[in-house]
Amino acid sequence: xxxxxxxxxGFPVVGIIGGGQLARMxxxxxxxxxxxxxxxxxxTHSSAALVFPSSPVGEHTDVETVRDFAxxxxxxTFDHEHVPAHxxxxxxxxxxxxxxxxxxxxxxxxxxxxxxxxxAAGMPCPRWTAASTVEEVTxxxxxxxxxxxxxxxxxxxxxxxxxxxxxxxxLDDWLATAAGRGEPLLLEEAVPFVRExxxxxxxxxxxxAAAWPVVETVQTDGICTEVIAPAPGLSExxxxxxxxxxxxxxxxxxxxxxxxxxxxxxxxxxxxVNELAMRPHNSGHWSMDGxxxxxFEQHLRAVLDLxxxxxxxxxxxxVMANVLGxxxxxxxxxxxxxxARDPELKVHLYGKGVRPGRKIGHVNVCGDDLAGLRERAQHxxxxxxxxxxx
Amino acid sequence: xxxxxxxxxGFPVVGIIGGGQLARMxxxxxxxxxxxxxxxxxxTHSSAALVFPSSPVGEHTDVETVRDFAxxxxxxTFDHEHVPAHxxxxxxxxxxxxxxxxxxxxxxxxxxxxxxxxxAAGMPCPRWTAASTVEEVTxxxxxxxxxxxxxxxxxxxxxxxxxxxxxxxxLDDWLATAAGRGEPLLLEEAVPFVRExxxxxxxxxxxxAAAWPVVETVQTDGICTEVIAPAPGLSExxxxxxxxxxxxxxxxxxxxxxxxxxxxxxxxxxxxVNELAMRPHNSGHWSMDGxxxxxFEQHLRAVLDLxxxxxxxxxxxxVMANVLGxxxxxxxxxxxxxxARDPELKVHLYGKGVRPGRKIGHVNVCGDDLAGLRERAQHxxxxxxxxxxx
Numbered sequence: 001x002x003x004x005x006x007x008x009x010g011f012p013v014v015g016i017i018g019g020g021q022l023a024r025m026x027x028x029x030x031x032x033x034x035x036x037x038x039x040x041x042x043x044t045h046s047s048a049a050l051v052f053p054s055s056p057v058g059e060h061t062d063v064e065t066v067r068d069f070a071x072x073x074x075x076x077t078f079d080h081e082h083v084p085a086h087x088x089x090x091x092x093x094x095x096x097x098x099x100x101x102x103x104x105x106x107x108x109x110x111x112x113x114x115x116x117x118x119x120a121a122g123m124p125c126p127r128w129t130a131a132s133t134v135e136e137v138t139x140x141x142x143x144x145x146x147x148x149x150x151x152x153x154x155x156x157x158x159x160x161x162x163x164x165x166x167x168x169x170x171l172d173d174w175l176a177t178a179a180g181r182g183e184p185l186l187l188e189e190a191v192p193f194v195r196e197x198x199x200x201x202x203x204x205x206x207x208x209a210a211a212w213p214v215v216e217t218v219q220t221d222g223i224c225t226e227v228i229a230p231a232p233g234l235s236e237x238x239x240x241x242x243x244x245x246x247x248x249x250x251x252x253x254x255x256x257x258x259x260x261x262x263x264x265x266x267x268x269x270x271x272x273v274n275e276l277a278m279r280p281h282n283s284g285h286w287s288m289d290g291x292x293x294x295x296f297e298q299h300l301r302a303v304l305d306l307x308x309x310x311x312x313x314x315x316x317x318x319v320m321a322n323v324l325g326x327x328x329x330x331x332x333x334x335x336x337x338x339x340a341r342d343p344e345l346k347v348h349l350y351g352k353g354v355r356p357g358r359k360i361g362h363v364n365v366c367g368d369d370l371a372g373l374r375e376r377a378q379h380x381x382x383x384x385x386x387x388x389x390x
Numbered sequence: 391x392x393x394x395x396x397x398x399x400g401f402p403v404v405g406i407i408g409g410g411q412l413a414r415m416x417x418x419x420x421x422x423x424x425x426x427x428x429x430x431x432x433x434t435h436s437s438a439a440l441v442f443p444s445s446p447v448g449e450h451t452d453v454e455t456v457r458d459f460a461x462x463x464x465x466x467t468f469d470h471e472h473v474p475a476h477x478x479x480x481x482x483x484x485x486x487x488x489x490x491x492x493x494x495x496x497x498x499x500x501x502x503x504x505x506x507x508x509x510a511a512g513m514p515c516p517r518w519t520a521a522s523t524v525e526e527v528t529x530x531x532x533x534x535x536x537x538x539x540x541x542x543x544x545x546x547x548x549x550x551x552x553x554x555x556x557x558x559x560x561l562d563d564w565l566a567t568a569a570g571r572g573e574p575l576l577l578e579e580a581v582p583f584v585r586e587x588x589x590x591x592x593x594x595x596x597x598x599a600a601a602w603p604v605v606e607t608v609q610t611d612g613i614c615t616e617v618i619a620p621a622p623g624l625s626e627x628x629x630x631x632x633x634x635x636x637x638x639x640x641x642x643x644x645x646x647x648x649x650x651x652x653x654x655x656x657x658x659x660x661x662x663v664n665e666l667a668m669r670p671h672n673s674g675h676w677s678m679d680g681x682x683x684x685x686f687e688q689h690l691r692a693v694l695d696l697x698x699x700x701x702x703x704x705x706x707x708x709v710m711a712n713v714l715g716x717x718x719x720x721x722x723x724x725x726x727x728x729x730a731r732d733p734e735l736k737v738h739l740y741g742k743g744v745r746p747g748r749k750i751g752h753v754n755v756c757g758d759d760l761a762g763l764r765e766r767a768q769h770x771x772x773x774x775x776x777x778x779x780x
Contacts, residue, residue: 031441
């Protein structure tokens with residue numbers, strides 16, 4: 001592979017496996033800090049390949065491709081969690097510096113591994129089990145009651161790989177598929193949550209950690225559509241508890257880089273851990289405009305073991321709304337109306353083709369008036385995708 | 391030349407002639423907005439060539455090179471003001487959309503053209519003349535008194551091309567050089583200013599304009615070393631007057647894109663125009679972290695004739711300090727100390743090799759305590775360049 005150009009002055013090359021929008025959004029901070037980012041991209045027109053000069057195309061599942069890529073990088077991190085264990089092991093054997101390390105990353109790759117580790121560490125989880133048979137499903141449902149939430153341990157995202165089952169027959173196909181893969185399903189009780197929260201933090205190899213304020217996330221059909229930072233009405237004590245859960249998990253699993261912990265908030269104010277992601281995360285996109293240090297800058301700093309930046313919010317409220325693919329395929333013409341209507345709107349599009357429901361961008365707005373910000377963000381996202389016309 | 395990859399959805403390609411740091415700093419905003427930037431770079435390792443996938447190498451003085459480059463772009467703008475008139479004319483003849491247009495740009499390319507236009511429009515200027523002979527110099531000095539400030543009309547920057555002459559003999563060499571070029575010198579009275587200010591604004595082809603708050607600029611040996619936004623102690627009326635001077639000039643010369651107007655502030659609070667720049671400018675680097683819309687995003691919006699973003703400051707004060715080349719050539723190792731000392735510091739380095747006095751980066755800090763911010767910014771800039779050790 002071609003050697004990425006690096007800036008003179010001892011500046012490193014950060015390799016990112018995967019050319020999606022999370023890699024892409026490192027472009028601004030990397031240029032500012034003088035860092036070179038090289039991405040192993042799926043395609044020459046991948047989201048990140050459009051913005052980085054060094055973006056070789058190759059499969060993240062092919063050992064030799066990934067080894068060749070990593071050889072040109074000083075540290076390697078990830079746009080997604082789908083790099084197989086044997087590929088990661090080959091990199092470790094080559095002496096590649098990986099953040100997060102494979103032993104940490106597996107908690108984000110396999111939800112059963114995550115539940116086992118968190119339960120062992122005393123972290124608050126929904127009741128759960130690993131089930132491979134109808135009998136095991138039935139026994140678990142008798143304990144926690146129907147419905148139960150079934151998850152494929154590996155590979156799910158944005159609501160994919162999650163099924164809410166009202167009776168055991170709903171899981172017949174999933175059990176058969178799981179048996180074919182030789183792995184069990186993860187079953188969890190259906191938590192009667194009042195809303196969803198997320199703790200986003202970064203942790204460096206030296207062990208320094210910094211958490212952004214706890215946010216509220218709003219999901220529609222299993223996909224995050226809105227994030228409010230900080231979570232409205234969350235007591236200081238509840239925020240501290242949630243943040244400590246995040247920091248404890250980070251230390252327990254020894255994560256490096258940015259990690260998101262998705263939480264259920266219950267009626268009594270307590271929280272249960274829903275999911276983990278070990279990379280910049282949708283719940284942190286608000287920080288690009290709403291915090292002194294955005295999550296993409298922080299991730300670069302963390303994986304390079306640089307001191308972390310301040311996660312302090314820059315406004316009382318920041319609202320992020322995701323732009324999902326909709327009616328419009330010509331996105332650029334929407335800019336004229338949007339920018340004229342709202343000169344403070346921050347638009348982030350990912351250079352991706354439009355497919356229904358696909359995450360193609362997001363918008364951020366910051367200010368004092370939460371209700372107004374929510375309206376403005378939602379309007380902008382809806383207008384770009386074409387579900388409203390003015 | 392290779393066709394730059396553009397994002398699907400009707401997104402344009404913005405061509406920038408020149409691969410310096412001003413082009414480079416468009417990388418973040420361009421990626422966020424989904425725009426493709428293509429730079430005509432001096433070298434494969436130019437500041438901007440390190441961050442943009444499309445960065446063909448070629449001379450900005452070669453007509454065919456520039457025509458080939460422009461053919462792949464939807465609009466063309468500039469990293470510097472040095473593209474010759476005949477090259478610009480060839481682009482106009484090809485139907486290329488140039489912002490600023492050549493008729494505007496000449497006011498930033500030739501300081502005598504600028505003085506003529508501003509004087510004709512009634513803008514406040516120092517007394518000035520164009521002089522080619524000892525007699526003309528003497529006559530002007532008798533009118534305004536010694537010293538006089540001599541400027542080469544074209545090609546100067548960062549104090550280069552400026553000479554403060556105490557007597558006519560100081561200008562013998564300059565007059566001879568100017569005669570050899572077949573152009574006069576610009577002479578200006580030495581203005582007894584109390585400080586320097588700058589008005590930064592953007593103006594779109596549709597005529598919309600937006601100005602950032604008036605800033606104070608601090609020069610050391612003719613090079614800008616610090617910018618304070620907004621200018622401390624500037625009365626609301628003086629700020630409005632200065633802003634109106636900037637907006638009037640923008641309309642008079644029909645600029646498009648970002649323009650900086652450097653001003654002298656006199657003891658009575660009035661201002662005189664010092665210089666113009668028709669591109670993002672050092673006096674606006676603070677806006678990258680200190681304003682809702684930074685100057686690089688705004689320049690892209692302006693040259694694309696998109697509605698302009700809000701120039702509202704995001705903190706009571708933002709201080710920018712330039713990093714000039716000094717003792718350190720290994721810049722990256724300075725990050726560990728800097729980031730640990732000041733987690734709110736925003737570092738911007740340009741990927742350039744270190745040469746003494748060369749602008750290689752800048753830092754921004756935002757907050758309430760102006761004296762503290764100035765100390766923090768200056769410390770960081772000094773530490774990176776190696777003139778202090780802790």
